[in-house]
Amino acid sequence: MLQLQSTEQLLKAIALACAILSLGIGIWYLIRRPHLHRVTKTLLLLGLGVFPLIVSLTGNIASFEYTLTRPFCGSCHVMGPYLRDAEDPKSNSLAAMHSRNHKFGENSCYTCHADYQMFGAVTTKMNGMRHLFKYVTEYASTGPDGEGGPPIHLYKPFKSEACMQCHSMTAKKYLEQHADQVEQMRSGDVACIDCHNEVHPLALARRISAKMEEK
């Protein structure tokens, strides 16, 4: 029996049911070709207006929820090494350790890489469109992990605000361990990943073009 385990799955089920109903009404109209009576118009209003609107609304919400997950980020082949490292239970990289966190592990890519500001979700999704454009134009036919493509890099430096969503800079333990850098950290002169730099260790090393740049 079909089990709906999350709101996303429920929304998807509603969207698919409405899409099927809409298609059914469309097929009925194409086969019967009835006159435009009141009943026909009402049915068509459901099939062409109400059901598609529900599909659009629930589909958009479900799709947006899915775009936050790690499998979605890894669905482009260039992200393969990043995904494998993040999902490796033996890996000690920052990405893997954060992906094992049961509170946000499934959305670890988005949690750490989304812009942390008022319209952060919007700017992150705009960047996502840029990723897709680059993926289609620069990484097509570049090997199973995109080895032949240009090295992957962030559009802008990684900000410590993303880490500070969870790691407080005022906690006692933090202050004890980072006493000499606290001011620099708060002013933004030093970022967390300047020292904690084992984020995606395997992925970048696999790039042929990145190795050539290092030489």
Added chain:
Amino acid sequence: MAKKMVLFSVLGTMVAMVFMASSIIFPHPLMLVLAMSIGQGIAIFALALFLLAVALDLQSSGGSYIPAEEPAPEPAPEPGSEAPPAP
């Protein structure tokens, strides 16, 4: 004219529904973008076309109510003819 517009509207909606449903079943980034842009664009255009067709249809019929398929009225008995005997 209105019937043709409704036909295009139905076809457009069906294409849009296939786009959107496939993006839900196979949520690949490219598929999602196509569904959310082209699919929804087609669906909105189809709905607008349908509403226009309904408006044109109402205008041509003068806003009068066209009854749904009702049974045709029985012909009136000719004068002088007798009603058939009851069984």
